[in-house]
Amino acid sequence: TSQFRITLLPGDGIGPEIINVAVDVLKVVGKKFDIEFGFQEALIGGAAIDATGEPLPTATLDICRNSDAILLAAIGGYKWDSLPPNQRPEGGLLGLRAGLELFANLRPAKIIPELIDASTLKKEVIEGVDIMVVRELTGGIYFGKPRGIFATETGEKRGVNTMAYNESEIERIGRVAFETAKKRTGKLCSVDKANVLDVSQLWRSRITELGKEYPDVELSHMYVDNAAMQLVRSPKQFDTIVTGNLFGDILSDVAAMLTGSIGMLPSASLGASGPGVYEPVHGSAPDIAGLDKANPLAQVLSAAMMLRYGLNQATAADHIEQAVSLILQRGFRTGDIMSPGMTLLGCRTMGDALIQAL
Amino acid sequence: TSQFRITLLPGDGIGPEIINVAVDVLKVVGKKFDIEFGFQEALIGGAAIDATGEPLPTATLDICRNSDAILLAAIGGYKWDSLPPNQRPEGGLLGLRAGLELFANLRPAKIIPELIDASTLKKEVIEGVDIMVVRELTGGIYFGKPRGIFATETGEKRGVNTMAYNESEIERIGRVAFETAKKRTGKLCSVDKANVLDVSQLWRSRITELGKEYPDVELSHMYVDNAAMQLVRSPKQFDTIVTGNLFGDILSDVAAMLTGSIGMLPSASLGASGPGVYEPVHGSAPDIAGLDKANPLAQVLSAAMMLRYGLNQATAADHIEQAVSLILQRGFRTGDIMSPGMTLLGCRTMGDALIQAL
Ligand SMILES: CC(C)[C@H](C(=O)O)[C@@H](O)C(=O)O
Ligand SMILES: CC(C)[C@H](C(=O)O)[C@@H](O)C(=O)O
Numbered sequence: 024t025s026q027f028r029i030t031l032l033p034g035d036g037i038g039p040e041i042i043n044v045a046v047d048v049l050k051v052v053g054k055k056f057d058i059e060f061g062f063q064e065a066l067i068g069g070a071a072i073d074a075t076g077e078p079l080p081t082a083t084l085d086i087c088r089n090s091d092a093i094l095l096a097a098i099g100g101y102k103w104d105s106l107p108p109n110q111r112p113e114g115g116l117l118g119l120r121a122g123l124e125l126f127a128n129l130r131p132a133k134i135i136p137e138l139i140d141a142s143t144l145k146k147e148v149i150e151g152v153d154i155m156v157v158r159e160l161t162g163g164i165y166f167g168k169p170r171g172i173f174a175t176e177t178g179e180k181r182g183v184n185t186m187a188y189n190e191s192e193i194e195r196i197g198r199v200a201f202e203t204a205k206k207r208t209g210k211l212c213s214v215d216k217a218n219v220l221d222v223s224q225l226w227r228s229r230i231t232e233l234g235k236e237y238p239d240v241e242l243s244h245m246y247v248d249n250a251a252m253q254l255v256r257s258p259k260q261f262d263t264i265v266t267g268n269l270f271g272d273i274l275s276d277v278a279a280m281l282t283g284s285i286g287m288l289p290s291a292s293l294g295a296s297g298p299g300v301y302e303p304v305h306g307s308a309p310d311i312a313g314l315d316k317a318n319p320l321a322q323v324l325s326a327a328m329m330l331r332y333g334l335n336q337a338t339a340a341d342h343i344e345q346a347v348s349l350i351l352q353r354g355f356r357t358g359d360i361m362s363p364g365m366t367l368l369g370c371r372t373m374g375d376a377l378i379q380a381l
Numbered sequence: 382t383s384q385f386r387i388t389l390l391p392g393d394g395i396g397p398e399i400i401n402v403a404v405d406v407l408k409v410v411g412k413k414f415d416i417e418f419g420f421q422e423a424l425i426g427g428a429a430i431d432a433t434g435e436p437l438p439t440a441t442l443d444i445c446r447n448s449d450a451i452l453l454a455a456i457g458g459y460k461w462d463s464l465p466p467n468q469r470p471e472g473g474l475l476g477l478r479a480g481l482e483l484f485a486n487l488r489p490a491k492i493i494p495e496l497i498d499a500s501t502l503k504k505e506v507i508e509g510v511d512i513m514v515v516r517e518l519t520g521g522i523y524f525g526k527p528r529g530i531f532a533t534e535t536g537e538k539r540g541v542n543t544m545a546y547n548e549s550e551i552e553r554i555g556r557v558a559f560e561t562a563k564k565r566t567g568k569l570c571s572v573d574k575a576n577v578l579d580v581s582q583l584w585r586s587r588i589t590e591l592g593k594e595y596p597d598v599e600l601s602h603m604y605v606d607n608a609a610m611q612l613v614r615s616p617k618q619f620d621t622i623v624t625g626n627l628f629g630d631i632l633s634d635v636a637a638m639l640t641g642s643i644g645m646l647p648s649a650s651l652g653a654s655g656p657g658v659y660e661p662v663h664g665s666a667p668d669i670a671g672l673d674k675a676n677p678l679a680q681v682l683s684a685a686m687m688l689r690y691g692l693n694q695a696t697a698a699d700h701i702e703q704a705v706s707l708i709l710q711r712g713f714r715t716g717d718i719m720s721p722g723m724t725l726l727g728c729r730t731m732g733d734a735l736i737q738a739l
Contacts (some may be wrong), residue, residue: 113576164578180580181545181546184578218471220542252634253501
C-alpha cells in the first residue's frame, strides 16, 4: 500500500463542491490501486480571509509543507473585490506559490474530441491541438522589486513594478521545459519580448545556451505579441511553450480558451522538491456557487495530474482520465459544456456518473 | 487648396512597394478633393542602419517633426536580427514614438464582411466585430528605468525592466480612450493586472476617477489574462479597449488576428500636438519583399486614417475606404487574402485596381 498525505484547499465559490467530487474519485481509485490517501483540509483565499483575516494563514502553509501533494480548487469572488489588493484572495495563491517555491506551472491545453464544437475556432483549425504551456511562476514581474505606488517630485503618484529574472531562474524553468518537450513531440517554443526588453534578451540567450544540452529538442523563439497571434491563427504549430510569469499567465489562458472547454482543464505547479499544487485552470465562478451546477471535471483531472506528476501513480491517473473520456462519450455534460442531445447533469450527479465509470 | 507635408518612411521588406501604392492613391485623391501633398522620403529601420549605421538618423526625426503627418510602412528583417538589440530596426520605431511623444496608439480590428471566411474563428462569433484598441505607446515597460542586464552579488546575470506609469500618463491616454469610446458605441473596457501589479492598481483607480467626467461612457475593467481569453471567446462584447504599452501590444495583435485579415489593418500613433504616424499593423514580410506579392491595402487604409485623424480630411478618407470596399466586392485579392473564385492580383496591379475604383 502506498500512503499519501493530501492537503485539500477548497477555497471559494464552487471550490468546495468540485473538490468534493475529486475526493470521492480519489477514494474509489485508491481502493482499486491500493493507494491510501490521508486528506486534510485547510483554508485559503476568501474563505481564509473570512475566518482569520488573512488569505494564507501560517497554519495552511504548514499543513501544505507537511503533505505529499496539494489539491486546490479555486479562490476569489465579488465579496472580497473591494479589499486592498494585498489583503485579497489572490494574495493567498501568490503566497502559496512563493512559500512552496512552485516555480514551474504546467498548463496543458488539449482539445477533447467530444467537446470540439464548443470552441469558437473552426474545427479544422483546432482539431488535434495539444499544447503544454510551461510558465515560470515565482519570478518575473509578479514578484520583482522595487514595487509599489510612490510619490514623484512633482507630487503625482507613480506605480512601479519590476520584471526581473536571474540566469538561474531562467535555467531551472528552461530545464523543466526542455524535459517536458522531450517527453512530448520534441518541439519547444520559447516566448519573450527580446526586441524590446532586456530581461527577455537574457531569457533568450540563456534558453538558447541550454538548448545545446538538448540536441533532440527543436527550439524556436517567438515574440509574445506574435505568439498570442499565432495561437489564434494556427495553434497546431505549437507543442511545448516556455515563458515567464506574466506572458505565461496571458498565453496559457488564450491557449485554454482555444479548446472551448476551460471547465475541463487542469494544471500543476511544481517546485524543485516538496509538494506540488494541482488545480483547475478555471476560476471560482461565484455566480453559480452552491447551486450544484459547476463542472467538476477540471478538478478531477487535476487530481489525475497530481497522481501522475506528484505521486508517481501513472496507472491510477490513466484510469481517471479514461473514466472522464468515457462519461463524455456517454453524453453526460454539465451546463458549461452542454449541447443538444446530451444529458445535463449537476456537479454531484456528474461525480456519481464518474464513480460509476470507474 | 489644402497643403500638407507628408513624411514617407518606407522602411524595410515590402515597405517600399506598399507605400508606393499609398502615395499613388493619395495623389489621385488629392486631385479630386483639392489637397496638395508634398512628399518627402526618409530612412528608418534596417534601411537606415545600412545607410547610416543607426535605425533612426537625426535627419529623419527632424524631417518628421517638420511635417504634418508621417506615413510609415514597415521595419525589420532577418538581415538585422543578429545585431545587438539597441542597434536593431525596432529601435528606430521606438525612437520615433518617443521622439514625437506619440503616446496614443489606435488599433482598429474590424471585420471586413468580404473577408470574414479568412478568420480562424467561426462566422457567428466574429460577425460584426468592431474593436478599437487604444494602447499607451510611450510609457510602461517599454521605456521604464532602471533597465538592463546587471551582475548580481553571486556573479550571475540579472535582466531587469521596469513597468511604470505616472498618474498624468494614465490620464492622458485615458482621455483619448474615453473620447474615442464616446464617438463609437460608448463602451470602454480598461485592461490591467490590478490583482497582481501595483502599477495596474494606480492605472485602474485613475481610469475609474476619470470615468466620472464621462458619465455617458460605460466603463468596465478586466484583467489582461481574462481579456485575452474573452477576445477569443466572445469578441463582440468589446467596443473600445484601453490599456498599457505591453498589454496593448499583445491584445491588439490578438484582436487583429481575430479578423483573419491582418494584411488589411491600419493603425495611428498620435501625440498631444505635432504629427502622427500612420502605419499598417502587419510587419515587413521579408520573405516576399520585392516579389510584387504584398497586400498594399493596410498601407492604403493607413493613409486614409492619416487623412481622417491627422489632416482633418474625413471626406477624402471615406472615399479611399469606399474604394477599398469596392475592389474587395469586385473580387480582387492579393495572395494573403485569396480565396477560390476570386481574382489574384499583385501589389502593383492591386494599386491600379484601386485607382480605377477611385
Ligand atoms: C489569480 C491570479 C493572481 C493568477 C495569476 O495571475 O497568476 C491567475 O490568473 C492564474 O493564472 O493562476
Ligand atoms: C516592433 C515592436 C517593437 C513593436 C512593439 O512591440 O511595439 C510592434 O510589435 C508593434 O506592436 O508595433
